[in-house]
Amino acid sequence: MDDSATHDNESGKPIGSRQGEAKGGGAASEVRETLSFLLKLALAVFIIxxxxxxxxxxxxxxxxxRLLVGDYIFITKWNYGYSKHSLPWSLPLIPGRIFAGTPARGDVVVFKAPPTNDQDWIKRVIGLPGDTVQMKNGQLFLNDKPVPKQRIADFIEPVSPNTHCEPAYQDTADDGxxxxxxxxxxETLPNGKSYNVLDLGQTIADDTQVFKVPEGHVFLMGDNRDNSEDSRFPQMAGGGIGFVPIGNLEGKAVVNFWSTDGSASWVLPWTWFSAARWERIGEGF
Structure with a gap:
């Protein structure tokens, strides 16, 4: 029987063998395309x-x-310039700081917390380079002038897995x-920026020395004044942060995009919605 039908007349290779090569080449091409797509996606995410x-x-x-445990926020990255801390894992790809900008008093910022510079923290900017900052009997003084502080209605937070309410502040709502x-x-800063703070009573953080903010640094404080390790305390791993270099700032908080009270279970998808604090989604700063 003539076997010429099973061979390529020009190459002499079996036709079935060439078809196998085509299939193998197609699979390899798909793998290359997939890897290329994943690489481009990773690069796009890295840049964004x-x-x-x-x-x-x-x-x-x-x-x-202002912020509850379980809030998810977006921060914009261009406001204060870029340094290595702008990059994931603080990759040392940016020398020094480029497109530098100075934050405004009252900005809520995410930053690498000194002295280890390996954790992301969030606080409010209170003092800028050259400012003096002091707490006296729970009153904030900025450049020797008291920052207006007005008593307003109590802050009410529903108890949930994401709250840590001490007994002294536990209460019951009208619905039980x-x-x-x-x-x-x-509080209202000299530039007109107003925000709410909590003052839970007299603590060591309510009376401080006078802090003079050095050049290239900012003085940051938490709005929960009696429950915040911030610039009022000297730099210590797991403790205070002292003056924070502006180069450590990663970005400015702009909006809540999600919030959960912590009661959801990953294996029960319907609880993702019942745990959501819908009223907090979309809140700006």
Whole structure:
């Protein structure tokens, strides 16, 4: 029987063998295309998170009442310039600081916390280079002048897995649900920026020395004044942060894009919606 039908007349290779090569080449091409797509996607995410916008989740109560544990926010990355801390894992790809900008008093910022510079923290800018900052009997003084502080209605937070309400502040709402009730005040900085703070009573953080903010640094404080390790305390791993270099600032908080009370379970998808604090989504700064 003539076997010429099973061979390529020009190459002499079996036709079935060439078809196998085509299939193998197609599979390899698909793998290359997939890897190329994943590489491009990773690069796009890297650029967006480093230079445009990045998410951040609130891990502690140091910024109550503005931010609750379980809030997810977006920060914009271009406001204060770029340094290695703008990049994931603080990759040393940017020498020094470029396109430098100075924050405004009252900005809420995410930064690498001194002295280790390996954790992302969030606080409010209170003092700029050259400013003096002091706390006297719970009153904030900026450049020797008291920052207006007005008592307003108590801050009410429903008790949930994401709250850590001390017994002294536990209360019951009209509907019988458990709540935390905190004394709340309104502060207004010299530039007109107003925000709410909590003052839970007399603590060591209510009376401080006079701090002179050095050049290239900022003085940061948490809005939960009696429950915040911030610039009022000397730099210590896991403790105070002292003066924070402006180059450590990663970005400015701009909006809440999600918030959960901590009661959701990953294996129960419907709880993702019941745990959401819908009223907090979309809140700006």
């Amino acid at each position: 998170r480093s230079f445009l916008i990045s998410p951040f989740v609130i891990p502690s109560e140091s910024m109550l009442p 649900s458990a709540i935390c009730r905190y004394p709340q005040y309104r």
